[in-house]
Amino acid sequence: MWAAVADVGRDAGGGYLRDAWSAADLELREWFRQEAGRRGLDLREDRNGNLWAWWGDPDTRPGVVTGSHLDSVRQGGAFDGPLGVVSAFAAVDLLREQGVRLGVPLGVACFTDEEGARFGVPCMGSRLLTGVVEPDRARGLTDDDGDTMADVLRRAGRDPAALGPDAETRRHIGAFVELHVEQGRALIDMDAPIGVAASIWPHGRWRLDFTGRADHAGTTRLADRDDPMIPFAQAVLAARTAAERRGVVATVAKVRVSPGSANAIPGHVTAWLDARGEDEHAVRDLVAEVGAGAQVGCESWSPRVEFDPSLAARLAAALGGAPLIGTGAGHDAGILAAAGVPTAMVFVRNPTGISHSPEEHAEPADCHAGVAALADALKELADE
Numbered sequence: 186m187w188a189a190v191a192d193v194g195r196d197a198g199g200g201y202l203r204d205a206w207s208a209a210d211l212e213l214r215e216w217f218r219q220e221a222g223r224r225g226l227d228l229r230e231d232r233n234g235n236l237w238a239w240w241g242d243p244d245t246r247p248g249v250v251t252g253s254h255l256d257s258v259r260q261g262g263a264f265d266g267p268l269g270v271v272s273a274f275a276a277v278d279l280l281r282e283q284g285v286r287l288g289v290p291l292g293v294a295c296f297t298d299e300e301g302a303r304f305g306v307p308c309m310g311s312r313l314l315t316g317v318v319e320p321d322r323a324r325g326l327t328d329d330d331g332d333t334m335a336d337v338l339r340r341a342g343r344d345p346a347a348l349g350p351d352a353e354t355r356r357h358i359g360a361f362v363e364l365h366v367e368q369g370r371a372l373i374d375m376d377a378p379i380g381v382a383a384s385i386w387p388h389g390r391w392r393l394d395f396t397g398r399a400d401h402a403g404t405t406r407l408a409d410r411d412d413p414m415i416p417f418a419q420a421v422l423a424a425r426t427a428a429e430r431r432g433v434v435a436t437v438a439k440v441r442v443s444p445g446s447a448n449a450i451p452g453h454v455t456a457w458l459d460a461r462g463e464d465e466h467a468v469r470d471l472v473a474e475v476g477a478g479a480q481v482g483c484e485s486w487s488p489r490v491e492f493d494p495s496l497a498a499r500l501a502a503a504l505g506g507a508p509l510i511g512t513g514a515g516h517d518a519g520i521l522a523a524a525g526v527p528t529a530m531v532f533v534r535n536p537t538g539i540s541h542s543p544e545e546h547a548e549p550a551d552c553h554a555g556v557a558a559l560a561d562a563l564k565e566l567a568d569e
């Protein structure tokens with residue numbers, strides 16, 4: 186199964202480009218459809234483009250769901266997302282081999298546009314489903330080519346008018362568990378192949394707009410310039426020093442400079458600030474400090490998520506004493522947990538400790554341990 190997804194959207198340098206609704210994403214969605222079909226699962230696409238493959242009928246009673254996403258960050262790694270979807274199908278196979286029936290429907294999910302690489306807002310599929318993003322706002326978001334999400338959906342044969350909260354699909358999800366490659370070093374440091382999520386840090390993305398005046402790079406005296414690159418550069422440095430001082434993390438990794446000519450002082454700089462940390466106030470204070478010289482707009486905000494501690498502890502025990510770890514990475518599981526779904530996450534060790542990069546990795550033995558752990562977790566959740 187892994188081989189079928191491993192090459193989709195991969196460039197010569199080994200990085201992945203799997204923007205939501207791109208050709209690579211559509212190919213992976215078709216792969217999902219085929220995997221569901223091969224297993225006789227009932228394939229449904231909800232109004233927000235999330236895919237569901239059901240073993241059993243969730244209209245009769247809510248099911249236990251597992252899955253993740255198939256889109257990637259730009260130049261991303263192989264495992265962030267796909268490992269959770271491939272493992273979900275593998276866990277269904279394992280439960281069937283073991284002759285286990287959970288007593289409730291079992292669903293495999295693929296959430297749309299988890300990374301927000303194209304339109305800026307992460308976990309778009311689960312946010313729309315649970316009503317934490319306005320469908321009008323989603324439809325109007327633009328990608329780097331200036332295409333709106335509505336345009337892109339139409340081109341992909343979807344109806345943008347259908348986007349929005351989906352009580353029917355929400356009702357089908359009695360519980361959710363997402364398996365994910367670990368994106369930091371916690372499991373390496375603890376020498377553990379598998380971990381269970383305890384919490385997700387509060388995190389968000391902000392757009393910072395710096396406006397100046399475009400002018401000639403050779404003829405404009407320094408004293409006469411209004412160069413937005415200067416406050417932008419100060420904001421980047423401020424993000425680093427404020428993060429160190431406040432004990433959080435902050436990243437500026439996407440910048441748009443207009444007009445972008447080497448010999449013209451820019452008229453406008455747009456930068457995106459990603460900030461996260463244990464302490465929500467520290468994150469918000471950092472954003473206020475860093476954005477002081479800019480016009481600031483919040484593109485997404487995800488409050489702290491505490492996964493159900495008793496469920497997490499039970500899972501950790503059922504998985505042979507797997508460690509409980511917190512994470513600064515966002516996940517659809519966090520959006521569902523915030524919407525009141527009993528939710529858990531299983532992490533698989535990443536021996537490089539690097540993620541959102543082609544260097545992200547997971548060893549086959551750890552992936553197999555992950556599938557076994559996921560099958561056990563599904564049994565635990567079915568007992569909720």
Ligand code: GLV
Pocket residue numbers: 300307513514515516
């Ligand atoms: C998703 O991977 C995120 O936390 O940015």
Ligand code: MN
Pocket residue numbers: 243244353357
């Ligand atoms: Mn239904």
Ligand code: MN
Pocket residue numbers: 258265300541
């Ligand atoms: Mn990611």
Ligand code: MN
Pocket residue numbers: 254265266299365515516
């Ligand atoms: Mn992910």
